[in-house]
Amino acid sequence: MSKEATPDHPVHRYISARWSPYAFSPRLIPREDLFSIFEAARWAASSFNEQPWRYLVASRDRTEDFEKILSCLLEGNQTWAREVPTLALGCIKTSFTHNGRFNRVAQHDLGLASATLTFEATSRGVYVHQMAGIRPGKAREVFSIPDGFEAVTALALGYRADAGAGAPELRARDEGSRTRRPQSEFVFGAEWGKPGLGST
Amino acid sequence: MSKEATPDHPVHRYISARWSPYAFSPRLIPREDLFSIFEAARWAASSFNEQPWRYLVASRDRTEDFEKILSCLLEGNQTWAREVPTLALGCIKTSFTHNGRFNRVAQHDLGLASATLTFEATSRGVYVHQMAGIRPGKAREVFSIPDGFEAVTALALGYRADAGAGAPELRARDEGSRTRRPQSEFVFGAEWGKPGLGST
Numbered sequence: 001m002s003k004e005a006t007p008d009h010p011v012h013r014y015i016s017a018r019w020s021p022y023a024f025s026p027r028l029i030p031r032e033d034l035f036s037i038f039e040a041a042r043w044a045a046s047s048f049n050e051q052p053w054r055y056l057v058a059s060r061d062r063t064e065d066f067e068k069i070l071s072c073l074l075e076g077n078q079t080w081a082r083e084v085p086t087l088a089l090g091c092i093k094t095s096f097t098h099n100g101r102f103n104r105v106a107q108h109d110l111g112l113a114s115a116t117l118t119f120e121a122t123s124r125g126v127y128v129h130q131m132a133g134i135r136p137g138k139a140r141e142v143f144s145i146p147d148g149f150e151a152v153t154a155l156a157l158g159y160r161a162d163a164g165a166g167a168p169e170l171r172a173r174d175e176g177s178r179t180r181r182p183q184s185e186f187v188f189g190a191e192w193g194k195p196g197l198g199s200t
Numbered sequence: 201m202s203k204e205a206t207p208d209h210p211v212h213r214y215i216s217a218r219w220s221p222y223a224f225s226p227r228l229i230p231r232e233d234l235f236s237i238f239e240a241a242r243w244a245a246s247s248f249n250e251q252p253w254r255y256l257v258a259s260r261d262r263t264e265d266f267e268k269i270l271s272c273l274l275e276g277n278q279t280w281a282r283e284v285p286t287l288a289l290g291c292i293k294t295s296f297t298h299n300g301r302f303n304r305v306a307q308h309d310l311g312l313a314s315a316t317l318t319f320e321a322t323s324r325g326v327y328v329h330q331m332a333g334i335r336p337g338k339a340r341e342v343f344s345i346p347d348g349f350e351a352v353t354a355l356a357l358g359y360r361a362d363a364g365a366g367a368p369e370l371r372a373r374d375e376g377s378r379t380r381r382p383q384s385e386f387v388f389g390a391e392w393g394k395p396g397l398g399s400t
């Protein structure tokens with residue numbers, strides 16, 4: 001079945017085609033594509049151009065590094081993420097470099113960067129499955145993440161499993177259509193809770 | 201001068217073309233485009249599909265609503281943002297709906313949504329200038345934002361000012377090239393601080 005979004009208003013195909021698979025093909029992502037994917041993150045917007053995002057990245061052919069990242073995921077995510085071609089941890093610098101003060105939007109700006117890399121990935125046929133289910137303390141230990149930085153998310157990157165390939169229980173998790181609340185429930189106008197752009 | 205990014209690796213043109221102007225054309229954004237722009241946010245990824253993002257949106261032709269959003273920005277942002285065609289506040293729901301627990305990545309997921317809408321905007325010739333410089337308490341008061349939700353960012357949306365049009369001091373702020381730290385400083389591999397994808 002199709003995992004295409006069913007938008008109420010037209011959106012770019014790289015937005016409607018994006019979703020978060022559990023079953024991935026074992027095929028590795030060429031290094032040039034990974035460079036372009038993280039290059040996209042590089043050009044995201046950030047408060048004071050701080051660029052608070054940092055990524056720890058390992059592909060499965062670097063077994064030891066890959067296992068290090070895998071060990072930082074919650075158990076439930078480890079079961080499927082051990083099959084993906086590339087894993088990353090999304091980390092932030094928690095203070096501003098220009099004045100040392102707390103960066104209230106560091107995590108938000110990591111989100112901007114990760115969505116931007118996801119867009120570039122989608123344009124290259126690469127799917128990204130982001131996870132909040134990680135163990136930040138374990139990541140700090142395994143990678144000696146210094147004070148002032150912290151791991152926030154994990155990202156699995158790769159190609160979709162071929163039809164019929166991959167573990168059936170993973171393929172089964174990828175069934176079901178994508179659902180979202182309508183715009184009237186999150187785009188407000190003059191008043192909180194009241195639709196902002198008129199009736200759709 | 202060109203504000204195109206100067207990437208070290210090729211990225212999609214909607215990524216290299218994105219930047220955050222201060223000077224905007226007064227031209228309003230057609231409602232159909234605004235619908236598609238916020239539709240893009242709708243289809244972003246989020247932890248547990250919580251979709252914690254909420255947007256308060258007003259265009260300049262709705263003077264009273266527009267002024268309400270404007271009043272929630274820090275002074276320095278009000279000076280230029282009063283000229284933009286559409287303003288929005290990016291807000292979050294701070295807890296999960298399915299279990300009431302704190303959503304550690306709500307702000308991150310607002311970032312995913314805002315980057316996704318920015319991509320759709322760019323594809324339609326619309327620029328987005330995001331701001332962390334807002335007054336969350338003022339926003340709560342002006343819009344009666346309920347407990348459990350909070351304003352995190354503001355977004356200005358519109359078209360670029362025509363050459364020679366707009367206030368010269370705003371146009372001047374848009375000069376200068378875009379700079380970013382190299383990938384070697386934010387994409388790490390087996391060790392924190394050591395480049396992850398090899399030499400560029």
